[in-house]
Amino acid sequence: MLKSLTPGKLTVDLGQYSSAGRKTINQDFHGAIVPAGAALTVKGIALAIADGISSSPVSHIAAETAVKSFLTDYYCTSDAWTVKTAASRVIDATNSWLSAQNRGLEDRDHAHVTTFSALVLKGRRAHLFHVGDSRIWRLSGRSLEPLTTDHRLAPSHGESYLGRALGLLPSVEIDYRRLDLQPGDVFVLTTDGVHDSVSLRTIAACITSNADLSAAAAAIATSAHEAGSSDNLTIQIVRIEGLPEDDLEPVFDKADSLPPAPLPRVPCEFEGYQLHRQIHASHRSHIFLATEPETGERVALKFTSADMREDENYLRRFAMEEWIARRLSSVHVLKSRQPLKPRRSLYLVTEFVEGETLAQWMADRPQADLRAVRDIIGQIADGLRALHRKEIIHQDLRPENLMIDRSGTVKIIDFGSALVAGLNEAAPGIDRGDILGTVQYAAPEYFVGDHGSEQSDLYSVGVIAYQMLTGRLPYGAAVARTRNRRQQQKLRFSSLREIRPDVPDWVEGAIRKAVHPDPAKRYQVLSEFVYDLSHPNPNMVATDPQSLMDRNPLLFWKCLTVLLSLVTIGLLLKDFG
Known part of the structure; x- marks a missing residue:
């Protein structure tokens, strides 16, 4: 019997048994991992069972x-992935390897084929993966629920035969x-x-009557x-003893438990670094230029805002920045550095x-060249x-969160x-539905309470592209005022080509679709x-020209006012005449 009993965390009691039964070889296999520390939070507890085909x-x-x-x-996959993504990719890779071993076999009865079922317990949820005819059940009263x-x-x-394995x-x-x-x-x-040999009531009764x-x-x-089973016999039982709260400590390498x-x-020495000057300051953070004394290499040190040091959610997200950066590898993403010394405080x-x-x-180029816009947008996308x-x-993709270095490389x-x-997934409380980004670049779905998606980031990229070409926003400030779908359906895209007639219509169409x-x-x-x-994409060119009211409501009403x-005046002149 294996127990995980950490107060305030996911805790389980686990029992397992496997035997060849009446067969000479056990073609079943099973296993479980109950990790400790951060892995328990971000990856969870995993159980798996498999039954190779008897032939x-x-x-x-x-x-x-x-x-x-x-x-x-599974435990080597990215901590940023969901259970479904991580487990599915591992299972797919295993299937590909087993299938490759069977390539060229004339007799399929000698193939590497097995059923497979896995249960991953993470946070306050169970994730089930299944291929074949091994089974996962849940105890329900005096029986088992399939x-x-x-x-x-x-x-x-x-x-009968296996249709999937x-x-x-x-x-x-x-x-x-x-x-x-x-x-x-x-x-x-x-x-x-x-x-196939024991009734579900018998299994349930045995579990409920036995503490071990x-x-x-x-x-x-x-x-x-x-009961006469002629097959291998394998069973795993896991009972949930306790569930975690919606927190992520100590996921971020204990950084989030340090005082700010x-x-x-400046200038000064700070935890092994020589700090020279402040290069950024806002209500959320302060950034300083520093050097590593031994190498002379320049780095940036980021400190929390003095006004937000009592905000636990802010401090957790501040620590999360480093956690994220360490898991990314791209020339277009800011790289994290390991501190020179064990940290005594959060930075x-x-x-x-x-x-x-x-x-x-953009301030130096109010209406940028289209070629430059394409280059920068392409790097942001990478x-x-x-x-x-x-x-x-x-x-929170916005111009202030995009750096362009001396060589022209863009970094998020x-x-x-x-x-x-x-x-x-591990702690849903970390994302409370607040609009965390900058409202001018935040996608409309955020304002009706939806979570972000890849399309939300794409929207921000589209807004940036529009702004680089025109110096304006595609919907002005109207998006931030919407609070339901009906209001968002009434949003009117301001024609880019009325400001930049040199931009092809298919480019405007692409940006219009992006936003x-x-x-x-x-x-x-x-x-x-x-x-x-x-x-040029012909699908991006509008076949039915928009009315002036749709393209430019202000100009429409101005023209209508002049016409009226x-x-x-004509009617008045007629009366006087």
Whole structure:
């Protein structure tokens, strides 16, 4: 019996048993990992069970490979990924390897093929993955509730075969299900040697009457053997003893538990660095230029705002910036640096970017050249793709958060507003639905309470492209005033070409699509938008010209006012005549 009993964290009681039964070899395999520390929070507890097909002499290898690969590789995936993304990619990779071992085999009965079921407990939810006919159950009263469906086909009476299993085909469809957890929930994983021979009531009774889950698992397997099971016997039982609160300590390498560093008075020495001057100050943070004495390399040190040092959510997000940066690898994303010494207070160390913000760049070029706009937008998209591959949404993309160095390389900075899918899954309380970004660049969906998506970041990129070309915003300040879908449907895109007639209509069409109020009607991938900025797309040219009212309401009413004035003057002259 294995227990995880950490106060305030996800805690479980786990029992397992496996036997060859009446067979000479055990073609089943099972395993579980109950990690400690940050891994328990960001990855959770994992159980897996597999049953190799009985006709193959190598199926036990397939079963062992499937379970060991899952339990090892799942914990090596990005902490920023959701359970579904991480586990599915690991299972897909295992299936590809098993399928490759079977390539060229004439006799499929000698193939590396196995069923596979996995249960991942993370935060306050259970995540189920299933292929084949091993099963996952939940204890419900005096019986078991099935949570998976067998992938077994029966073309005729008395004949059946697996329609889905790992190694059977080069690609595999994985059943996925997510459930909310409650203290006391009991989950059971079994192979068919157990559940085909013992009644569900017997299994449930054995679990509820036995405090030792390992003893209960062994007793259930013995019952299956005594009932005449001729197959291998494997069972796992896990009971939820406690659930975590909505916090993430100590996920951020304990940085979020440190007191905020005091603002230094430069020039000075600070924790091994020589600080020279302040290069940025705002209500949210202060950034200083510093050097490492031994190497002379310049770095940037970021300190918390004095006004927000009592805000726990702000401090947690401040620490999260470094956590995110360390998990990204792109020339277009600001790099984090390891502090020279063990930190005594909360501050961040990053590479120093010698250059200017995009806001400064735009101030010098009120209506930028289209070629320069394409280059910068393309680099922003490259940086965003690095975030999105890790399931991270920036949520505060704006000219002030984009740096351009002396060589013209664009870098995305400041991840304090980011939405990390994996962390949000572990502790939903970290994202409370607040609009964390800057309202001029925030996508309309934020203002009706929706979470951000890749299309939300795309919207911000589109607004930046529009502003670089025109110096204005596509909807002015109207987006921030909307509070429901109906109001957003009335938003009117201000024609870019009325300000910049030299810009092709298909470029305007691409930007118009990127900033559509409905995220479903925007580009679904950044690369399409970047491509359409440089390649004429006839679909981006409006076939039905918009009315003047739609394109420029102010000009419409001005013209209408002039027309009515002329009509009025004409009528007056007629009367006097």
